[in-house]
Amino acid sequence: MIRFVEAMMVAATIVVAIALYAVKYDTGQVAAGIADLKGQIRDERETMTILRAEWSLLNQPERIQQLAEKHLELEPVRSSQIRDLGDIPEMASDEAMADLVERSLSALGRRADQHR
Amino acid sequence: MSPVQRSRPHSTDACPEAGTGAAFDRASRRRLRIVAWAFVAGFAVIAARLVDLALLASPGAEAKAAAHGTSLARPDIVDRNGSILATDIKVASMYGDPRRIVDLGDTIDQLLLAMPQLERPFLLERLSRERDFVWLKRGVTPADRARIHNLGLPGIGFVDERRRVYPAGRALAHVVGHVNVDNQGQAGIEKYLDGRGGEGGFASPVAAGPSEVALAVDLRVSHAVRDELVKAMDTFSAKAAAAVVLDVATGEVVGLSSLPDYDPHDPRQSLAPDRINRISKGVFELGSTFKAFTVAMALDEGVAGLETSYDARTPIRVGRYSIGDYHAKSRYLTVSEIFVYSSNIGAAKMALDTGVEAHQAFLRRIGMLERVRTELPETSDPLVPDPWRPISTMTIAFGHGLGVTPLHAASAAAALVNGGKLIAPTFLRRSRGEAELYARQVLSADTSAKMRYLMRLNVQKGTARKAAVPGYRVGGKTGTAEKAGPHGYDRSKLLNTFIAAFPIDAPRYIVLVLLDEPQGTRETHGFATSGWNAAPTVADIIGRIAPMLGIAPDGRVDEFDAGFLLAAIH
Numbered sequence: 001m002i003r004f005v006e007a008m009m010v011a012a013t014i015v016v017a018i019a020l021y022a023v024k025y026d027t028g029q030v031a032a033g034i035a036d037l038k039g040q041i042r043d044e045r046e047t048m049t050i051l052r053a054e055w056s057l058l059n060q061p062e063r064i065q066q067l068a069e070k071h072l073e074l075e076p077v078r079s080s081q082i083r084d085l086g087d088i089p090e091m092a093s094d095e096a097m098a099d100l101v102e103r104s105l106s107a108l109g110r111r112a113d114q115h116r
Numbered sequence: 117m118s119p120v121q122r123s124r125p126h127s128t129d130a131c132p133e134a135g136t137g138a139a140f141d142r143a144s145r146r147r148l149r150i151v152a153w154a155f156v157a158g159f160a161v162i163a164a165r166l167v168d169l170a171l172l173a174s175p176g177a178e179a180k181a182a183a184h185g186t187s188l189a190r191p192d193i194v195d196r197n198g199s200i201l202a203t204d205i206k207v208a209s210m211y212g213d214p215r216r217i218v219d220l221g222d223t224i225d226q227l228l229l230a231m232p233q234l235e236r237p238f239l240l241e242r243l244s245r246e247r248d249f250v251w252l253k254r255g256v257t258p259a260d261r262a263r264i265h266n267l268g269l270p271g272i273g274f275v276d277e278r279r280r281v282y283p284a285g286r287a288l289a290h291v292v293g294h295v296n297v298d299n300q301g302q303a304g305i306e307k308y309l310d311g312r313g314g315e316g317g318f319a320s321p322v323a324a325g326p327s328e329v330a331l332a333v334d335l336r337v338s339h340a341v342r343d344e345l346v347k348a349m350d351t352f353s354a355k356a357a358a359a360v361v362l363d364v365a366t367g368e369v370v371g372l373s374s375l376p377d378y379d380p381h382d383p384r385q386s387l388a389p390d391r392i393n394r395i396s397k398g399v400f401e402l403g404s405t406f407k408a409f410t411v412a413m414a415l416d417e418g419v420a421g422l423e424t425s426y427d428a429r430t431p432i433r434v435g436r437y438s439i440g441d442y443h444a445k446s447r448y449l450t451v452s453e454i455f456v457y458s459s460n461i462g463a464a465k466m467a468l469d470t471g472v473e474a475h476q477a478f479l480r481r482i483g484m485l486e487r488v489r490t491e492l493p494e495t496s497d498p499l500v501p502d503p504w505r506p507i508s509t510m511t512i513a514f515g516h517g518l519g520v521t522p523l524h525a526a527s528a529a530a531a532l533v534n535g536g537k538l539i540a541p542t543f544l545r546r547s548r549g550e551a552e553l554y555a556r557q558v559l560s561a562d563t564s565a566k567m568r569y570l571m572r573l574n575v576q577k578g579t580a581r582k583a584a585v586p587g588y589r590v591g592g593k594t595g596t597a598e599k600a601g602p603h604g605y606d607r608s609k610l611l612n613t614f615i616a617a618f619p620i621d622a623p624r625y626i627v628l629v630l631l632d633e634p635q636g637t638r639e640t641h642g643f644a645t646s647g648w649n650a651a652p653t654v655a656d657i658i659g660r661i662a663p664m665l666g667i668a669p670d671g672r673v674d675e676f677d678a679g680f681l682l683a684a685i686h
Binding site for chain 1: 200203206281283284287587588662668671
């Protein structure tokens with residue numbers, strides 16, 4: 001009986017030892033993978049920094065102004081061109097439009113009569 | 117039955133060392149049990165620690181692992197909207213180890229083939245030194261690095277360094293400053309950051325400070341200001357030009373430009389004395405813009421009211437000096453007229469009425485007698501007359517005899533229009549709440565209201581007419597100062613300034629423009645006074661930056677008439 005238990009203990013020890021080394025090996029692999037990924041992240045971050053710097057350079061107001069002056073036909077905004085939303089007049093109602101049209105037509109007709 | 121028991125003799129007397137039967141059995145079992153439990157305990161501890169590490173991972177361990185990574189260098193500098201003004205990028209720098217070089221001539225030949233911009237004498241000198249490390253070229257392009265690396269030359273290697281780049285270019289060169297080749301701040305905010313005891317240069321350890329420093333300046337506003345200054349310098353053939361835009365409620369410097377300026381990537385240019393930051397470091401006699409402070413003083417001290425009259429019929433004679441008016445009216449002038457017609461005689465008399473001591477105290481109160489305290493290291497002490505005689509009081513009243521920086525004037529002007537609070541100017545973000553802590557009440561709110569009226573009146577009817585911008589309600593004061601030469605004041609060399617506040621009904625910003633030795637043009641009919649060059653420059657600037665600063669134009673004319681503002685005071 002005891003021999004059986006002892007044999008089992010020895011077997012268990014061997015199994016545990018194998019498992020231990022297996023875990024150690026796997027951990028080593030994972031750690032190497034992590035280090036590799038961290039290196040890649042560092043490189044990507046560095047690239048991002050360079051790209052951000054280049055983006056800022058391309059967005060430099062001086063450069064944009066020169067490009068705008070060269071390629072666009074826009075002029076600086078004048079203060080008279082900026083208006084408040086409330087400054088836009090109300091849309092005319094239908095009756096008001098009809099009235100306006102009628103008055104315009106009658107004025108045209110009167111002028112046409114004068115030319116006869 | 118154990119083997120031990122069988123071989124053991126029955127009698128304990130025959131072999132005493134072997135021990136007795138049952139007692140020996142118990143003793144050895146006990147020892148075995150102790151050893152066994154010791155092993156169990158040992159493995160239990162290991163198992164427990166495994167569980168601890170795997171499941172309840174402590175952050176301390178991870179932080180320690182991360183700290184071994186790359187060391188932080190300088191923080192990014194951004195403007196108030198997040199635009200990058202300064203940032204680090206990694207560059208390779210080439211070094212040589214002379215002791216490891218096998219064939220010096222061949223090595224140099226191959227290096228020159230790969231990078232023709234290197235020079236043979238330089239390489240020869242460097243690589244012949246008795247050192248184990250010499251810099252060959254700092255800042256090598258990735259292409260060059262790859263090429264030389266592939267040559268496989270012994271004794272030649274690369275180190276990654278951090279190089280500072282300034283995407284904004286010249287636009288905010290004086291504010292942001294620059295660094296030296298070792299990434300140490302030499303001027304401007306870069307130098308201020310180093311002095312703050314924070315992030316350092318190339319070899320600094322992990323930084324504990326922020327990764328980004330937000331400035332109060334607005335890149336778009338600063339560029340607009342610079343662009344208009346370049347045009348003005350060209351139009352009026354000025355030797356130099358400078359401008360600053362200040363938030364009157366917080367003291368934040370929203371825009372700053374001083375020409376000529378320099379490229380922060382080539383900091384050797386900044387050493388030329390002509391390229392200083394004229395706004396914070398240049399000391400000038402500002403001339404007539406100072407009358408605004410004189411008038412404010414007389415009103416605040418109760419010495420005069422807006423309608424108080426002064427005799428300006430004849431120039432004041434003091435010894436061999438004579439104080440007269442440009443375009444003299446030669447009559448009695450009210451305080452309002454003194455401001456609007458920029459009368460030297462009137463200003464001098466107002467200062468004398470206030471008294472020498474009170475005048476000095478007032479100037480000290482608005483910060484004119486000491487250095488401006490702000491983040492930029494480039495500041496100057498004012499030039500104060502010593503000894504201070506009554507003639508000094510008279511001349512300082514109209515801006516001669518006391519030399520101050522334009523930043524002094526802009527900061528004090530903000531106090532004139534914001535209700536009387538003097539706030540130290542800052543280049544870092546500051547909220548209105550924080551500004552209250554730095555604010556000092558130097559004038560009454562009533563005086564401030566009167567100054568706003570006078571500045572508006574000046575733009576509607578006085579010398580500042582060309583500063584008007586439809587819709588933006590500009591108020592201001594002109595200043596034309598003759599520059600002092602070896603033989604007295606030179607009438608042909610002018611230093612022109614203009615201080616504007618807008619929108620004058622509830623001022624948000626001060627704009628100060630300075631032009632050094634502007635000339636008359638055909639459009640100005642040959643006149644070179646401030647109203648003809650500095651004032652229209654201010655108008656151009658305000659027209660351009662007001663939308664950026666969120667100020668809507670208001671086309672109503674009557675509500676912003678000076679008379680309306682005056683009625684509001686009484």
